Amino acid sequence: MQAEVxxxxxxxxKADSDLDYIEYRLEDEIKTNHPYAAVELLPLTKEEKTAAEQLKSFLSDL
Known part of the structure; x- marks a missing residue:
């Protein structure tokens, strides 16, 4: 059982690391391809914040 856990x-x-890498690449691509646009990301919506908090909580419980 412990092996499965x-x-x-x-x-x-790994999924968390992959998401961090994707976020980094997207931000870099936006800055590179749209240097004069307002490349700053919009704040998270309430639903996105809730989902992020739930994921962090779940991961910290492992």
Whole structure:
């Protein structure tokens, strides 16, 4: 059972890392391709904030 839990934890850590990398690449692409536009990202919506908090809480429980 512990092996399965460890495997799931590693999968979530990789997914979190992948999302961080995607965010970095998107921000870089926006800055590179639209240097004169307002490339600053919009604030998160209430739903996005809730989802982010739930994900962080879930990951911290692992």
């Amino acid at each position: 460890d495997k799931l934890e590693l999968m979530f850590q």
